[in-house]
Amino acid sequence: MSASQPDLPEPAHPELDSMLSRKFGKEVANYFSGSPLNRVSFLRTDHPFLSLALKHPSTSFLLFKNMEPLVKSSTQLTYVSYKDVQPIIGEDPYAKSEEDLIKEYNSATYIPQLVFLGLDERKKESFQYKNHYQGAPFFALDITPKGPITSAAETLISNMESKGCSFLPGRMHLSLPATEAAIYAASRHLLDWNARNPFCATCGHPTLSVNAGFKRTCPPADLAPSLSSPDAPPARPPCATRTGISNLSFPRTDPTVIMAVVSSCGTKLLLGRQKRWPPLWYSTLAGFLEPAESVEEAVRREVWEESGIHLGRVVVHSTQPWPYPANLMIGAIGQAIPGGEEIHLGHDAELEDARWFGVEEIREALRVGTSGLGDAPGPEYKEGGLRLPPQTAIANQLMAAVIGGFLGAEPKI
Known part of the structure; x- marks a missing residue:
């Protein structure tokens, strides 16, 4: 095989002997799997946790522009810090609870897509929450220049390019090391899904990203002025998604x-x-x-x-x-x-x-x-x-x- 091809990820616990491994052989872990991150999915609604993780010195942000990741080379992703992205995301997008963000929803306000990816537990001393959840936090952020973030995004892009980094064109990027490829895959999937689903599939109104980028909700009200009637009340028409168990859509x-x-x-x-x-x-x-x-x-x-x-x-x-x-x-x-x-x-x-x-x-x-x-x-x-x-x-x-x-x-x- 070509020497330029990266190694595949290691399967979980390959060294252990078990009934299943003896019967079916070693598990196969394919490229784009094998992420080193613990997703701690149950903490995605915990905004105090997200706020602390966001600002921690060990936190890494993977940037995307038009779905292209920021890299040092075709074999190495580039990560930035909270200080770098703060002019784009604001002081703390998780300062308010999801419930309050839904109540204050304004579809006319552009919010750059931010996704919490998980904790790298290989770095257990980096960040701790409730003395139990440990590891360096990872986020993905779409900094495609648009709307109110245009100037800040262009400044950050120019700054990174001056350091020799670039946004890698294309989609597959099969030359990344296995663990980097897994982080890239999750980031791109979620950013792409959010970008493709800005409207409710039932009523057609704009949706809001919640659960740290892993779900979208159709708020019952919208503070944005109506184009047909600027003085209209913020309440939206009834939507079937609000009559079920949960008013959410999930990544496809x-x-x-x-x-x-x-x-x-x-x-x-x-x-x-x-x-x-x-x-x-x-x-x-x-x-x-x-x-x-x-x-x-x-x-x-x-x-x-x-x-x-x-x-x-x-x-x-x-x-x-x-x-x-x-x-x-x-x-x-x-x-x-x-x-x-x-x-x-x-x-x-x-x-x-x-x-x-x-x-x-x-x-x-x-x-x-x-x-x-x-x-x-x-x-x-x-x-x-x-x-x-x-x-x-x-x-x-x-x-x-x-x-x-x-x-x-x-x-x-």
Whole structure:
């Protein structure tokens, strides 16, 4: 594999022997997972905690502009302090309770999106709350210049750029170290979700970010003057979201299945390619999970729709968060049934090609031919050979699992 590819995160407690590890093997942690942060989700409504965490000297803020993270290089994120962001977020956005913020809601006031990510417990002496919750606090902040924060944001951006930092264009950023990638993934997912959901899906009125960036609420009143009637009372029309148990909307995660398909004899893997991919670059098949469909059913349906192959047994291997914008990749391995292995691309025109590859050809490609879509393969790659996704992609891990004997034994060639 290419030397430029970062290491994968370590799974939880890999050194422990247990009944499950003996039965199913070591857990696989995919890129974008493995965050070092304890999310302490139950403290997101605790504004005294958030206020203290916000201003602590050990606190780190990851900045975004137009969903692009601030970096020192393509392999290192840049963090700033409370002092740097205070001109943008104000003295303390958590000084009032959520209840009071909802009562005083004014949709005409622009509030930069701030998200509390969690505590880095590797730094236990950094910050303590109630003698129990310890670690360096982490936040993500969108400083895209707009509205009243434009001047302060542009000043901070200029200051960071003068220090050699920049906002990294693109989306995937697969060169970050594993722990940094996990922090980036959570930050981008939540900032993107908040930006995409400024209005209530039921009544269409503006919503307010609460729970430290993890939820949005539709306030019952709005102090902003109405365009049609400036003197109208602040109360909003009735909204169905206020009649249920909780008046909240939550971050969206779309489940996606991605699968390594093994031939019935266990000697070949099915791979496909899209027209936009580089020549000879193939990967595993994938698709969205549909309503009222199990993971196993989705795997069988997607494989048949895209390739015409009929699958029997399907097992889940591992999962990978994929914040582009909000997917959870559910990695599976399925085996074709005897007589159901003829490829037919006529059902769904998504693939340009699909074919069966021998295990040894894939084994060699995993060794020398992996890369991102826009990158060159490893130095030992020979022109004309099969090319595959890098190890940061769950597709790579699924193929490696099959090649490595995940099905119980080395495939017989």
